[in-house]
Amino acid sequence: MSEQLCLALLRDCRTLNGLKQIHAFVSKTGLERDPLIVGKLLLLSSVSIANALDYARRLLLHIPSPDVFMYNTFIRGLSESETPHRSLLTYIDMCQRTTPTPDSFTFAFILKATANYKSLTAGVQLHCQSLIHGLDTHLFVRTTLISMYAECGCIVSARKAFDELPQPNIVAWNAIFTACFRCSDIKGAEITFKQMPFQNLTSWNIMLAGYMKAGELELARRTFADMPVKDSVSWSTMIVGLAHNGCLDEAFGSFRELQRLGMRPNEVSMTGVLSACAQAGAFEFGKILHGYIEKVGYNWIVSVSNALIDTYGKCGNVNMARLVFDRMFEKSIVSWTSMMAGFAMHGYGEEAIQLFHKMEESGIKPDGISFISILYACSHAGLIEEGCRYFNKMETYGIERSIEHYGCMVDLYGRAGLLHEATEFILGMPIKPTAVIWRTLLGACSIHGNVRLAETVKERLSELDPDHSGDHVLLSNIYAVAGKWKDVITVRRSMADCKIKKTPGWSMIEVDKVMYSFMVGEGLSGVTEEAYEKVGEIMLRLKVEGGYIPEVGGVLHDIEDEEKEDAVSRHSEKLAVAFGISRLCQENVIRIVKNLRVCKDCHIVMKLISKVYRREIVVRDRSRFHSFRDGTCSCRDYW
Template identity: 70%
Template sequence: MNVAAEQLCLSVLNKSKTLKTVKQIHAFVCKTGLETDPFVAGKLLLHCVVTVSDALDYARRLLFRFPKPDVFMYNTLIRGLAESDTPENAFVVFAHMRRRAIAPPDSFSFAFLLKAAANLRSFRAGIQLHCQGFVHGLDTHIFVGTTTISMYAECGCVSFARKVFEEMLEPNVVAWNAIVNACFRCGDVENGERLFERMPFWNLTSWNVVLSGYMKAGEVELARKAFSRMPVKDDVSWSTMIVGFAQHGCFDDTFGLFRELHRVGMRPNETSLTGILSACSQAGAFEFGKIIHGFMEKAGFLWIVSVNNALLDTYSKCGNVGMARLVFERMPEKKSIVSWTSMIAAHAMYGYGEEAIRLFNEMEDSGTRPDGITFISILYACSHAGLIEEGCQYFSKMRDYGIEPTIEHYGCMVDLYGRAGELQKAYEFACEMPIPPNAIIWRTLLGASSIHGNVELAEKVKERLSRLDPDNCGDHVLLSNIYSTAGKWKDAAGVRRSMNEQRIRKTPGWSMIEVDKLIYSFVAGEKQNEITKEAYEKLREIMTKLRIEGGYIPQVGSVYHDIEEEEKEDSVTRHSEKLAVAFGMARLREGKSIRIVKNLRVCGDCHTVMKLISKVYGLEIVVRDRSRFHSFRDGYCSCRDYW
């Protein structure tokens, strides 16, 4: 009877995916008298830890109620806790095991505990475990030694990791991979390379460790060379390169490698898809994003929540909130907090404050609790829509959810007041914050002072910034611009002279546009080539038409140098976003929307020009600058001139 019951129990357990069914099986085990069987109890415990996502607490109760748990059962729970959000609990279970005088811990016990120490970044716990390993005679065990290397790497102690490795009698390829990875993780690229070249032989993991290490260190070219040397590549190799290129802004390389992945017959995985979508969102590559969307639909990836969230983010950052909303509404499962927050952030970037608030309320009604990032998004939405009262209400509402405001939330409030012109209130808010304002807070206020032309406050804020971040080029440029706008050319020249003396270089403005699934970048004043010549030629034609039909008069206030009016007019004409739009108009077919991504805030003159182009040429132009979207149609902008 018990044998049959045991087989039935194990058969049903293998198909169980929820805590509810696990409890039902446990009840059956108790009813049939199998609750004291170590084999059945061990299987039940392992299933709770490995297969069922929310059953760790239940597994702990199972273990503590079992009359004589063995080391395997304890190791199973320690393993689950080590990989959970509360790895410190693994040490509590280990202490319980030692108090109950069970058989001494084995190599698995220490490997899982070292993993817990690594996840906690606890050097103190890690070194204590290392010492206990010596006591239990496991100092030469290859499995424990390899895990110890990884633990020290996570704690940033590469010298300890190397010492452990050097004391190994016969390190295998896994141990070699661990020490190479340790060097790269701790930023020791030189020793990572040297150890890699010393390895007796390499496996695929060895190459992938090096690729990942180079990318994390920003050594893109070295990663590219290593990738080309690899005799065999798997999906991890491809996804590491795609994600790495995207993270370092090598968008053409990202798109090219994704095409190559298809050409060689490899199937993209979840990581490579989120990587390519990240590149699309950063570059504003809407057309390429649509191709990836089509591929995902055909290949059956749209059931994966993380991929859906990446797709939603891509459409929203490419300036198509309608498509983002479509992805959001078609999500197959219950929407995660990331999905809701992404949609709120998408509307915030467009200045659609009321719609963002509606989404927030809808999210609450669905039973999803907002987190700190959600509140940053809703405060950002209120700030960019001028909804001061609503923003204050949401800031207060954070405490209803037990969320303590962070520096980012306080920054949103300073921005909320600053954009609305309530500069004194913004300054007082910053001074009265319970945590010291950082450079970003003061920089936000400096930007608001620039928008509203408050020289006195700008000088006061810049003095604070000089103590926190004296070498930031943007702060110097902003102050120089404020002086120039106020006609204080001598003070502006003094700031620029100070920048030269300190060798502080201004960040050049650039704009990108996608044309025929290729990304083109423009920088004002760059050396001309065939692409820029085409853009300048089209721009001259556009500006002439705007003067005649649109009544365009250059806003030379956007030029912050004491030079002749004619030179100022020429300077504003050559801004990178104008060149990108002109190139798009020259290359894209009629009726096609133009989408631009810019690294700096769009200037007043460019904003006016975009409105005029949209009216005179009947075009839709979408510009994403460093803080928001501007959608130009029929001579109007979605920001309603509030940005």
């Protein structure tokens, strides 16, 4: 009776705390020696429950004579974790015992782990081990070998492992088919697909995923249209791929079509469409998806909750992101990092720091991405000393600094106007500065108007990335602010001679769950005409009631002031906010997403609109959020 009750409890267990309570019940009822019960405990802690691998390791250590199933379970859990290399140590421990003997599942899981951390040396040694145990020809082991060699970039070895199979089944064919895509051998994949005795749904899904990963959107669309049957994997692959490649409207359309067909979206589809919402700033649609997630019970799935945190954070509602975070039963490192990133984007540096400390107290060790988030938060809140302290703290955790961490430090000094310190930091870096590092410094020169340093930095960038349009535009902008019109003309002429085109600025706004995009110079439509008309009305009212004086110093042409005023009034974010005022109710927050950094004049205008029109405006530009309310911005003019 106790055994049946225990199995029933294990079947419904979803959290580590619940597992510990069941384990206590097992100990109390004397079921610790029941291999079925102990195996279920190990399976849940190794595979099913988040952040429970350390518990599984301790559990395995306390089992007097673990069998091959128990070892395989723990190796499987490690192979799918963030530390797959640890599975090799478990395999070595297993081999040092007289029993049990590794079986085909052992090699399949350990080879998968090797593939995940891309160690060709370990993979070859394990291939030899499978030969010694006479398991290398086992179909399950051989297909994993093909995948391992592919992940390590050895398509020749993967192909050889496949060719040695006397009668490959569809699983083996799909493995070599996948291997071709992983090694970027698209032509080889297409040939393999045609050679297959028959293609099943998995084959078609591999083809679809391969094209999406390679960025071959047209081929992916054609494959999806040609598929004889589509399952949830097909739809989720399409949605995630479209979102990843920036085809946001198509991602939303595919998700709606999936629902129209009466199919239930899986967790991968949900994370994909939430990613599209995050990129587009589609807050209202994100709220609808949140309701659906609660209804079907997907809020138990950590990856879905993480995607929700990211969506709310990037849609400008950090309070909703925090609510989702606080209600999570189990939190992964991604959960903590996503929440910190949300605080960082909104300039809430102190809150990000408090969360970082709570993460440490919870026992979760921060990783490199966690430190990027906290350094980013310090940079956007002007917390210089704190940023330096966290940068140095990385050594405590044994985390190797990447170029992104150095970039955050350059940004930290640059935003604070410490351009000399930023320059010295770059020159003292132990790794060679990339174009992104110098570009960060150039951006700081633009903010603080340092022409001389900007020219020096631009010379460095000309050596590393001469055709980047943003660098030319930034330098041109710096010259324009300084009134050096001859230099502006020289830079613009250089861009024209080299056929370098400026990245067009665009802004998006969600109205009645529909995304509208605005771009300066695009053809007029009913929507853009409405926006232009409203902009004229707004500018006039701001001048009369708000004392607005256009900030035209950054306009890149030596033209009359009236023309400059007209130029800045047509910036895409002004068109978007004008359209929002025209269409949205007074109580609605106007949420705008912009692909470039918001300019000084637009920042002034947004503050005045929030005061004169009594509207709350949230603008997400390339680097952070600006929340405008009652004539002030959340960035405190520090951006």
